[in-house]
Amino acid sequence: MIFKQLFETDSSTFTYLIADSDSGAAILVDPVRETVERDLQVLKDMNLTLTATLETHVHADHLTGAKLLKAKTNCNIAYPAMVKSSCIDIGIKEGEAFKVGNIELNPLFTPGHTDHHHAYLIDTPVQKLLFTGDALLIEACGRTDFQSGSAEALYNSIHNKIFSLPNETLVYPGHDYEGRFITSVAQEKVRNPRLGGGKSKQEFVKIMDGLDLPYPRKIQTMCRTKLKAVAPFTTRDKERDKYNEHASMVFEWFAVNIQYLIMS
Numbered sequence: 177m178i179f180k181q182l183f184e185t186d187s188s189t190f191t192y193l194i195a196d197s198d199s200g201a202a203i204l205v206d207p208v209r210e211t212v213e214r215d216l217q218v219l220k221d222m223n224l225t226l227t228a229t230l231e232t233h234v235h236a237d238h239l240t241g242a243k244l245l246k247a248k249t250n251c252n253i254a255y256p257a258m259v260k261s262s263c264i265d266i267g268i269k270e271g272e273a274f275k276v277g278n279i280e281l282n283p284l285f286t287p288g289h290t291d292h293h294h295a296y297l298i299d300t301p302v303q304k305l306l307f308t309g310d311a312l313l314i315e316a317c318g319r320t321d322f323q324s325g326s327a328e329a330l331y332n333s334i335h336n337k338i339f340s341l342p343n344e345t346l347v348y349p350g351h352d353y354e355g356r357f358i359t360s361v362a363q364e365k366v367r368n369p370r371l372g373g374g375k376s377k378q379e380f381v382k383i384m385d386g387l388d389l390p391y392p393r394k395i396q397t398m399c400r401t402k403l404k405a406v407a408p409f410t411t412r413d414k415e416r417d418k419y420n421e422h423a424s425m426v427f428e429w430f431a432v433n434i435q436y437l438i439m440s
């Protein structure tokens with residue numbers, strides 16, 4: 177197996193390149209639009225063929241590179257099947273392995289950060305790698321206060337689907353904001369300040385309810401970008417101002433419905 181961890185600095189997002197060394201078939205897990213050219217160059221340098229992009233969930237903090245990568249390579253776009261969008265080619269479900277050549281990624285339904293979130297497990301006799309998206313981060317976890325999030329659901333997902341895996345399972349998160357790259361199930365069980373040390377669901381929910389996080393920096397930009405594409409006017413300043421005022425008013429609604437906005 178060929179494996180490469182890539183990073184997008186603006187949104188602190190990890191993209192993972194996973195490829196079958198025999199066939200040269202490759203996928204990108206959670207690609208970012210801003211780094212599509214970098215990713216294509218990496219694939220070219222390694223003589224790999226991109227067959228699909230695979231998302232853990234619909235992201236509110238950055239735009240996926242999936243559509244652009246498909247336009248440039250004709251790869252498939254894979255998303256959790258619960259996400260409804262005409263641009264999705266492959267719907268992912270727990271219990272149905274996603275294959276890249278001879279490599280199998282096993283989807284684990286891990287709602288909580290979003291209601292459709294999936295993690296992906298590569299489990300072979302020699303290695304156990306888990307791509308946790310925004311469910312479990314290094315000494316942290318994804319927020320649960322919008323995108324149909326639920327702290328109770330995330331606690332259940334992490335305990336039932338992630339902490340139940342062997343301790344040596346390596347955990348590759350969707351983001352890190354402090355220059356870290358990797359963790360393990362064993363490490364998070366002990367060191368995670370929100371979930372480790374046997375914290376109860378009640379304690380976890382209280383921690384998550386008290387975070388009081390601002391909305392992701394890019395969410396309003398993404399909403400406006402999308403709205404501009406459908407607005408009946410786009411050129412005259414006065415009308416654009418009127419439109420932007422409207423965009424601010426409906427921002428809260430979009431924050432709740434972001435998955436449908438970004439994927440539509």
Ligand SMILES: [Fe+2]
Pocket residue numbers: 233234235236237289310318
């Ligand atoms: Fe996310």
